[in-house]
Amino acid sequence: MRSRLGLLPFFSLLLLPLTAQTASAQSACGDIYLASTARCEVLIGGGCTAMCEPFALEATCAADLYASCDGTCTATAEASCEASCDVAACEATCTVDPGSYDCRADCQATVEASCEAECAGMAGDMDAQARCEASCRSTYAGSCDASCEATPPSADCMARCEASCQGRCEAEANVDCQVDCQADGYVDCYATVEGGCEAECTEPSGALFCDGQYVDVEGGVDACIMQLRDRLDIEVDTSARGTAMCMDGECMAEGEASISCAAVPGRSGGYGFAMLLLAGAGAFFLRRR
Structure with missing residues (x-):
């Protein structure tokens, strides 16, 4: 025992x-x-x-x-x-x-x-x-x-x-x-969750980790970020999003490999980049709250 x-x-x-x-x-x-x-x-x-x-x-x-x-x-x-x-x-x-x-x-x-x-x-x-x-x-x-x-x-x-x-x-x-x-x-x-983790890493919204542990979010990363802020007063570091750029269906993060912009199919790179700028602005206002 x-x-x-x-x-x-x-x-x-x-x-x-x-x-x-x-x-x-x-x-x-x-x-x-x-x-x-x-x-x-x-x-x-x-x-x-x-x-x-x-x-x-x-x-x-x-x-x-x-x-x-x-x-x-x-x-x-x-x-x-x-x-x-x-x-x-x-x-x-x-x-x-x-x-x-x-x-x-x-x-x-x-x-x-x-x-x-x-x-x-x-x-x-x-x-x-x-x-x-x-x-x-x-x-x-x-x-x-x-x-x-x-x-x-x-x-x-x-x-x-x-x-x-x-x-x-x-x-x-x-x-x-x-x-x-x-x-x-x-x-x-492990086999099931690993696939989900790797898939989220290729999305513009990224994957969320807390103390080195992957967080399998429900309803999107941003919903979890808001809940962490509101319930536990945790401010999530979203700076990795701020260095990403999307062009012609591909997203590039500074210092990282290219990732798919599946969330904005059929749109020009300028649109995807604008969406990421908005996401970055949202993170800024969240942290300045």
Whole structure:
């Protein structure tokens, strides 16, 4: 059995700034686990394609595999875990400023330490340990999101604190099952996601990476960028787009290989270049907000 972390006081990190704690699976970003401290950038061309390796696909695959294993891993929260949640302390802190209380942040406050401990027994195999930790993080992100989303922001502090506790404890109850279930799917997932990553690298909008991990976006890169800004206050570096030029159906990025301008078929190079200028202007205004 993998080594387990002793139960930590669930709300022990409440005194930290909420913006430093916040971490969540973002729907427009493929439900990948991201922390508010993540450094995100858009890449285009050859340098981007070189990043589409298995080590950079773990977080995306973990999010996808979590969803596929969710119907198999259905354990309920253990009473001992729920008893360890200091809901009264959480409620007291929340009551001071209810608007700043972040259910997901509290729910995932100990996720890094918990997942490192969960997978410590795999230290002899770095690849297996990395996959285990990615699966563990996706489990906490998925459980916390589900529990917190089921409790509306208008609910009182006690209800939101209880939802945070419930999400963490359900994740703890299912993490072993999720890690084992997901382990069998990584190889096939890598093959599928790698193709999507490489394809996005050839698009004018580029591919998005956060802390070196590819983000398999849903609804377009810009939708994910907006969600990262609005929910986690993350400003994405889109400077790679600003150096791209399109002519006669081909896009050239400074220092990168040519990439297809499939998004603007039948248009002249001037039109494609104008669209990229607009995209660059949008990024500028986003960063100056």
